[in-house]
Amino acid sequence: MNRPTISSVSSARSSPQHQQSTQTHRLQNGEANxxxxxxxxxxxxxxxxxxxxxxxxxxxxxxxxxxxxIFYGDFQAVENVSxxxxxxSITALIGPSGCGKxxxxxxxxxxxxxxxxxxxxxxxxxxxxxxxxxxxDPVAVRRKIGMVFQRPNPFPTMSIADNVLAGMRLNSRxxxxxxxxxxxxxxxxxxxxxxxxxxxxxxxxxxxxxxxxQRLCIARAIAVSPDVLLMxxxxxxxxxxxxxxxxELMLELKSNYNIVIVTHNMQQAARVSDRTGFFNIEGTGKxxxxxxxxxxxxxxxxxxxxxxxxxxxxxxx
Amino acid sequence: MSRTAEYLPSLDTGSDxxxxxxxxxxxxxxxxxxxxxxxxxxxxxxxxxxxxxGSVNWARWIVVTLISYIVGTYAVARIVESPRQATDRLAxxxxxxxxxxxxxxxxxVIWTVIDKGSNRFDWQFYSQTMRGVVGEGGGAYxxxxxTLIITGxxxxxxxxxxxxxxxxxxxxxxxxxxxKAVTGLVDVMTGIPSIVAGLFAYALFVLIxxxxxxxxxxxxxxxxxxMTPVVVRASEExxxxxxxxxxxxxxxxxxxxxxxxxxxxxxTAIAGILTGIVLAIARVIGxxxxxxxxxxxxxxxxxxxxxxxxxxxxxxxxxxxxxxTLPPQASIxxxxxxxxxxxxxxxxxxxxxxxLSSILKPQGLK
Numbered sequence: 048m049n050r051p052t053i054s055s056v057s058s059a060r061s062s063p064q065h066q067q068s069t070q071t072h073r074l075q076n077g078e079a080n081x082x083x084x085x086x087x088x089x090x091x092x093x094x095x096x097x098x099x100x101x102x103x104x105x106x107x108x109x110x111x112x113x114x115x116x117i118f119y120g121d122f123q124a125v126e127n128v129s130x131x132x133x134x135x136s137i138t139a140l141i142g143p144s145g146c147g148k149x150x151x152x153x154x155x156x157x158x159x160x161x162x163x164x165x166x167x168x169x170x171x172x173x174x175x176x177x178x179x180x181x182x183x184d185p186v187a188v189r190r191k192i193g194m195v196f197q198r199p200n201p202f203p204t205m206s207i208a209d210n211v212l213a214g215m216r217l218n219s220r221x222x223x224x225x226x227x228x229x230x231x232x233x234x235x236x237x238x239x240x241x242x243x244x245x246x247x248x249x250x251x252x253x254x255x256x257x258x259x260x261q262r263l264c265i266a267r268a269i270a271v272s273p274d275v276l277l278m279x280x281x282x283x284x285x286x287x288x289x290x291x292x293x294x295e296l297m298l299e300l301k302s303n304y305n306i307v308i309v310t311h312n313m314q315q316a317a318r319v320s321d322r323t324g325f326f327n328i329e330g331t332g333k334x335x336x337x338x339x340x341x342x343x344x345x346x347x348x349x350x351x352x353x354x355x356x357x358x359x360x361x362x363x364x
Numbered sequence: 365m366s367r368t369a370e371y372l373p374s375l376d377t378g379s380d381x382x383x384x385x386x387x388x389x390x391x392x393x394x395x396x397x398x399x400x401x402x403x404x405x406x407x408x409x410x411x412x413x414x415x416x417x418g419s420v421n422w423a424r425w426i427v428v429t430l431i432s433y434i435v436g437t438y439a440v441a442r443i444v445e446s447p448r449q450a451t452d453r454l455a456x457x458x459x460x461x462x463x464x465x466x467x468x469x470x471x472x473v474i475w476t477v478i479d480k481g482s483n484r485f486d487w488q489f490y491s492q493t494m495r496g497v498v499g500e501g502g503g504a505y506x507x508x509x510x511t512l513i514i515t516g517x518x519x520x521x522x523x524x525x526x527x528x529x530x531x532x533x534x535x536x537x538x539x540x541x542x543x544k545a546v547t548g549l550v551d552v553m554t555g556i557p558s559i560v561a562g563l564f565a566y567a568l569f570v571l572i573x574x575x576x577x578x579x580x581x582x583x584x585x586x587x588x589x590x591m592t593p594v595v596v597r598a599s600e601e602x603x604x605x606x607x608x609x610x611x612x613x614x615x616x617x618x619x620x621x622x623x624x625x626x627x628x629x630x631x632t633a634i635a636g637i638l639t640g641i642v643l644a645i646a647r648v649i650g651x652x653x654x655x656x657x658x659x660x661x662x663x664x665x666x667x668x669x670x671x672x673x674x675x676x677x678x679x680x681x682x683x684x685x686x687x688x689t690l691p692p693q694a695s696i697x698x699x700x701x702x703x704x705x706x707x708x709x710x711x712x713x714x715x716x717x718x719x720l721s722s723i724l725k726p727q728g729l730k
Contacts, residue, residue, distance in 0.1 A: 161615060163538050190618030200609035204631040214617040217627050264613070271617055 100342040108134040108274040108305045115169035124150045126334035134305040139316035142326030147335025148309050156192035157185040193273035197280040199260030201252030208248040214271035238266035239296050258289020278308040294319050325355045406433035430461040481704025483697040495664040500694040504702050506665040507680035515649050517584035526595025534603040553593040561589040562654025580669030583659035587648040598640025602633040635721035642717035646710045652678040677706045
C-alpha cells in the first residue's frame with residue numbers, strides 16, 4: 048500500500064479555551080491545519096454533506112464484519128454484530144459498561160483470544176481475507192492491526208526510543224542505526240510527541256506524564272505500520288488537555304489509518320468520529336448487541352432507535 | 365489537639381527546630397524528649413534488676429527494660445495525653461519492642477560468629493586443607509571449594525527447572541488441573557525434610573553406582589530437590605507481579621507469546637527473580653544433613669564432583685566440632701572460622717544480588 052509519509056506535524060499546543068470549544072470550533076481548527084495534503088480526503092468528506100458516510104468505501108483496509116458472535120467459554124459476550132468499518136475514517140463504538148464493545152474491538156485483531164476459552168463465530172473480513180480463516184496466524188493479524196489500550200502501558204524496561212522501536216526489536220527485525228533513528232523520529236512526530244521528548248529519548252518511557260505515555264503508546268503502535276488502529280478508551284485515564292492532544296492526533300492520523308475507538312465519553316465520540324455504533328445489553332448475563340450504526344451526526348441528533356436516543360441524551364436506564 | 369496542653373506543662377522543651385515543628389502539630393504531647401525520657405527511665409529500671417540478683421545479665425536487663433517501657437509509655441501517655449494517644453503509643457511500643465526482640469538474636473549470632481571466628485581468620489585457614497593435620501593449624505580450603513562446587517551445581521540444576529516451572533504456571537498453566545497439581549506438588553516439595561532429600565539422592569546413586577557411593581554430584585542432586593521449590597515460589601510471585609497490560613501491549617505489536625515472555629515479562633521481573641534465587645541459594649548453602657549422607661566427609665580438596673567424597677563448610681563445621689583433634693580448642697576455632705566464612709559468602713551473595721537488582725530493575729519502577 049502506498050501510504051504518504053507522516054510529515055512534520057505542527058504541534059498545536061492546547062490552550063484552556065480549547066477545551067470548552069464546540070465541535071464547530073474544532074472543525075474550524077481542523078480546517079486551519081488542513082494545508083497538509085493527506086487530510087484532503089477527509090476534509091472533502093466532512094465538508095460536503097452529499098457523501099453518504101454509511102456507503103462502503105472502496106479503499107484498502109475496509110473491515111466487513113458479518114454475523115459476529117463472541118464467546119468466553121459458555122458465556123456469549125456479543126451477539127450477531129454486522130458492520131462495515133470504512134478506512135480513512137474514525138469509527139466510534141459507544142454503549143454502557145459490559146455491553147461488549149471492548150470485546151468486539153479486541154476481536155478485530157484477535158486480542159480477545161488472550162483470555163482462555165474465547166472464540167468467535169462469524170467472519171471479519173479485511174481486504175477480503177477472513178481474520179478467522181483456518182490458515183490465519185493471529186500474530187500476523189496483530190502486526191497489521193495495531194491497538195492502543197485504556198491505560199498507557201509503555202514497557203518499563205525500555206527507554207522512550209526503545210519503546211517506539213519495541214515492535215521491531217521484539218520481533219528481532221534487524222535495523223541499522225540511522226533507519227531506527229528515522230523511524231523513532233517519524234513515529235514520535237506522527238504521535239505529536241517528538242518536540243516534547245526529542246532531548247530525552249534515552250530516558251525511561253515511564254518517566255513521561257500519563258498523556259505523554261499514551262501518545263508514546265500510539266507512536267509505538269504506528270511504528271510497526273499497521274493498516275488499522277484500534278483504540279480501547281484511550282483517553283479515559285487522561286486529563287482534558289491530554290485528551291484534546293490525543294483527539295487532535297486521531298484526526299490527523301485518520302487519513303492514514305482506519306481508526307476504531309471505543310469510548311465512554313459521548314462528547315468525544317461526537318467530536319472525533321465520522322460514524323458511531325451504539326451497543327447495548329438487555330441485562331446482566333445477556334450478550335451485547337449492536338443496536339444501531341450510523342453517521343455520528345445522525346446518531347447524536349436524530350437516531351433511528353429509541354434506545355439510542357435515550358442513551359445519548361442521558362435518559363438511559 | 366490535646367486539651368491537656370492548656371494546663372499541663374509540656375515535657376518537651378523543644379530546643380531544636382525540628383522538634384518545635386513537630387510540636388505544633390501534636391501540642392502538649394510526649395513526642396520527642398518525653399518518649400526519650402520514658403525510655404531512659406525504663407533502661408534504668410532494667411539496670412536496677414542487678415541489685416536483687418547481684419550481677420548484670422544482658423537478657424534480663426533488655427527484657428525488663430522493654431516491659432517497663434511498654435507499661436510506662438501507656439501509663440504516662442494516658443496521664444499526659446489522651447486515651448486514644450495512649451493506645452496509639454502502646455501499639456507503637458509493642459511493635460517496636462517485638463522488632464528489637466527479633467533483632468537481638470540476629471545481632472547476637474553475627475557478633476558471636478565474628479568474635480569466635482576471628483581466632484582463625486588467617487591466610488592459613490583459607491589456603492590449607494585438613495590433610496594430615498592432627499593438631500593445630502590446618503584450614504578449610506577444601507571445604508570452600510566443595511561448597512562452591514556443590515552450591516554452584518545445585519544452582520545450575522535448580523534455577524532452570526524452577527524458572528521454567530514458574531513460567532509454565534504463570535504464563536501457560538492458567539487454571540488448568542495440571543497447573544493446580546504442579547502448584548500442590550511444589551508446596552509438598554517445599555516441606556520435604558532435608559535428610560529425606562539426602563537419602564533420596566543417595567538411594568538414586570546407589571542404584572546407578574552401587575552401595576557406598578559418595579560424590580559432590582549426589583550432594584548437588586539432594587540440594588536441588590530442596591532449592592527448586594523455593595525458586596519456583598519466588599519466581600512465580602515475581603512473574604505474577606508483571607502487569608497484564610505489558611503482555612497485551614506486546615501481543616498487540618504482533619509479538620509471539622514466547623518472545624513476549626523472554627523479552628518483556630522476564631526483563632521486567634528479573635530483579636525480583638534474582639533476589640529470590642539468592643535467597644534460595646542461602647537456604648541450601650547451609651545444609652548439612654543431606655550432604656553427610658551423599659557427599660560424606662573429606663580431609664582434602666576434591667575438584668571432581670563426579671567421584672569421591674567432598675566436604676562443604678557446614679559439614680566441615682560439624683566435623684570439626686563433633687570429631688575434634690587435639691587440642692580440641694584448635695578444632696573448635698576452625699569450626700567457628702568456617703561458620704564465619706559461610707556467613708561472609710552469603711553476605712557477598714546478597715550484596716551482589718542487591719547490586720545486580722538495582723542495575724536491572726526497570727528504570728521507571730525505581
